[in-house]
Amino acid sequence: EVQLVESGGGLVQPGGSLRLSCAASGFTFSKYAMTWVRQAPGKGLQWVSSICAGDDNTHYADSVKGRFTISSDNSKNTLYLQMNSLRAEDTALYYCAKQSGGNCYSGVDSWGQGTLVTVSS
Amino acid sequence: DIVMTQSPDSLAVSLGERATINCKSSQSVLYSSNNKNYLAWYQQKPGQPPKLLIHWASTRESGVPDRFSGSGSGTDFTLTISSLQAEDVAVYYCQQYYSIPFTFGPGTKVDIK
Numbered sequence: 220e221v222q223l224v225e226s227g228g229g230l231v232q233p234g235g236s237l238r239l240s241c242a243a244s245g246f247t248f249s250k251y252a253m254t255w256v257r258q259a260p261g262k263g264l265q266w267v268s269s270i271c272a273g274d275d276n277t278h279y280a281d282s283v284k285g286r287f288t289i290s291s292d293n294s295k296n297t298l299y300l301q302m303n304s305l306r307a308e309d310t311a312l313y314y315c316a317k318q319s320g321g322n323c324y325s326g327v328d329s330w331g332q333g334t335l336v337t338v339s340s
Numbered sequence: 341d342i343v344m345t346q347s348p349d350s351l352a353v354s355l356g357e358r359a360t361i362n363c364k365s366s367q368s369v370l371y372s373s374n375n376k377n378y379l380a381w382y383q384q385k386p387g388q389p390p391k392l393l394i395h396w397a398s399t400r401e402s403g404v405p406d407r408f409s410g411s412g413s414g415t416d417f418t419l420t421i422s423s424l425q426a427e428d429v430a431v432y433y434c435q436q437y438y439s440i441p442f443t444f445g446p447g448t449k450v451d452i453k
Binding site: 254256263264265266269278280281314319323324325326327328329330331332333 | 378382384391396433435437440442443447
């Protein structure tokens with residue numbers, strides 16, 4: 220059974236940094252593209268970033284490009300999202316998600332429960 | 341960016357009746373080289389993460405009841421719940437994964453009438 224467990228969320232001041240982690244199990248982590256999707260309170264889903272399997276190619280939403288960095292450690296089966304220069308509009312529940320293939324151009328077939336990031340002074 | 345729109349914003353359907361949700365993309369998400377539509381449907385119940393229902397526009401994910409079906413091609417897509425059950429109350433999102441950024445529709449809330 221696929222399990223994705225996020226951690227690292229919390230309250231941070233504007234301009235601060237956080238690193239989210241996602242511990243993955245139940246599948247061969249290195250063979251699948253992985254994604255972060257966020258959901259602001261009471262709002263819809265927003266794709267944030269993806270990392271493709273194999274070539275570790277990465278993609279970002281314009282709203283986070285240059286501030287967020289996605290990475291993965293295949294030896295630890297863990298996905299990360301380093302978030303710098305945080306803004307109030309980054310406040311959201313951040314979901315770690317597994318895509319259905321190694322190619323980034325595939326749907327998301329498994330989701331974690333999410334970790335809440337609140338950016339406020 | 342590909343903009344995804346959904347209609348209606350919300351709908352209320354009687355138990356056992358059909359629910360239909362539409363999704364439109366601002367440009368085609370059909371990849372001609374493999375004839376696949378890069379379009380997924382997700383269900384999100386209150387307090388839960390989303391769940392994949394349909395990918396490639398019409399391929400039902402394993403374990404998803406067959407009352408859920410997806411159709412359409414190019415820019416116009418439909419999610420149909422053939423016989424609404426109480427457990428289907430949720431928000432439904434479409435998403436294109438044809439081009440970066442992988443955009444979601446705004447969601448359609450489904451309730452029981």
